[in-house]
Amino acid sequence: MNIPNAAASGIRYTPTTARERVAEFAETITSPVPEDGFPTEAVAALTQSGLLSAPLPPDYGGCGLGLLPGTMRPLLDTLRAVGRVDLSVGRLYEGHCNALQLVAQFGTEAQFRQAALDTAAGHMFAVWNTQGARGIDLLDGDAGPVLDGEKTYCSGVGQISRPIVTVQSNREDGLRMCLLRADELPLKADASAWTPLGMAASVSGAVRLADVAVRPDDLIGAPGDYQRQPWFSGGAVRFAAVQLGGAEALLDETITHLRRTGRDGDPYQTARVGSMAVLVESGRAWLIRAAEAADLVFGLPDFDAEAATEAVHLANMTRTAIERICLDVMEHAVRSIGVAGLLRPHPLERRVRDLTTYLRQPAPDAALAAVGRHVLARGNAG
Incomplete structure (x- = not known):
């Protein structure tokens, strides 16, 4: 399907726009996301802030987030920021973005138009x-x-x-x-x-x-479209972005706790926070690199086969790297705060449980093996 061009509307969705939209989303939530039960208020906040419609092209009331060339980085920034607020909400929003991308890529104009109308009416999509x-x-x-x-x-x-x-x-x-x-x-x-x-x-x-x-x-679409590359494996970078947002939240909670308890001057705590900051920043760098590769493929009617292969390769490396980053950040956070952070109602306790569970995405070994096969076939690592 031909996606309308964003240039005609003058709308640009940048990393700064992503932060602004997510900040509005977070401010709209008046109470914590429930421990269990569907986060109805948070989903309503996604609609009110415009995030639910953001994946739609400008002609359909959105910003073309993840659909138009050049919008992969703001998409990943948005997913990361929503995950930083709450991982369950981030998981639901990532599925919504995924579904709309599938309809845009493989559906008809009429199907996508109906999906846009449904989104504007507050319907949430999933896969x-x-x-x-x-x-x-x-x-x-x-x-x-x-x-x-x-x-x-x-x-x-x-x-x-x-x-x-x-x-x-x-x-x-x-x-x-x-x-x-x-x-x-x-x-x-x-x-x-x-x-x-x-x-x-x-x-x-x-x-x-x-x-x-x-x-x-x-x-x-047609039979087999769902697993068609590069969209199938290349799209995994979306959930990696949400997961990194969870790691950022762990860093936030650690800093808040250490300041509140007067332990922010301890040299060991300072070193651990420094290590967490380096890990989080490296995760952001991975997402930027994956977004650059994806923008050479996603949203384009014609793309180079080698570019598509590289987008999948970068996505596999990114999800593998971010899994390790999240695990290391989690260990540092628990060591820094201690047992107090694993007792309710400390906010770290729930974030650790949520991230531990969300990191169990399907087939991590297969993704890492695909990285190895790609590098061996190419003969070098870069």
């Missing part, structure tokens, strides 16, 4: 792909396509009204995407098994569909 032994089958019903099966770890289950689910047809090779109008369909949502160490507010439960009829125009 539900994880499944157990059985996923969702795409069947031929008497009046059109029918879905039957189950997905697991569906973020925002029971609350997200516009999720994209991946489905499998016996007649087609490759997964197909289907946009569910969840508020209009008889879906069975079950979050009872979602009792995690952290990220409880993401409400990532199971959803079951029993011969649920959907509209033919809710099928997005």
Whole structure:
């Protein structure tokens, strides 16, 4: 699909704009994000601040965040800043951005226009792909396509009204995407098994569909599009940005605690805070480099195959590096504050649990192995 050009509207979404929008979002939240249960107020704040619509092109009321060339860095800055406020909200917002990018890349103009209208009306999007032994089958019903099966770890289950689910047809090779109008369909949502160490507010439960009829125009793209590169692996840099925001929040909490307790002059604490600052800054540098590579590919109708391969390679390296950065920052934070930081209601306690859980993203070993294969095939590391 051809995305409208931002230049015609004069709208630019810069890293500074990202900080301003997220600051407005954070100020709109009048109470802490709940320990569990869907963060309704925070999602409403995303809408009020304009962040929910930011991934849409200017002609659709947004800023083209992540869709238009040159907008990957502000997208990652925005995701990082939302994650710094709360990781569960960051996870939900990242899924929303991912879904809109998939509709923009593989959907029709009419599908994207409807997605834009739904977003403006306050509907939040998501991508539900994880499944157990059985996923969702795409069947031929008497009046059109029918879905039957189950997905697991569906973020925002029971609350997200516009999720994209991946489905499998016996007649087609490759997964197909289907946009569910969840508020209009008889879906069975079950979050009872979602009792995690952290990220409880993401409400990532199971959803079951029993011969649920959907509209033919809710099928997005062609079979295999969902796993098409560079979007599939290259898009992983989005959740790495949210995770780095969680590490930044740990640094914030550590500094606040040390100042409040009068331990900010201790040389060992000073050294640990210095190490945390270096780690966080290196994570930001990784995101900038990944954004530069992605901007040579994402949002462009034609791109060089080598550039696409490099974007995937940078995304794999970035998510691997940021995982290690987050783990190291977390260790420094816990050492600095001590057991007091692991006792409720200290804010560090929840942030540690949330980040520990969120870092368990799928297939980290596969991402690192892909980095190794790429470097070995190329013959050098740079």
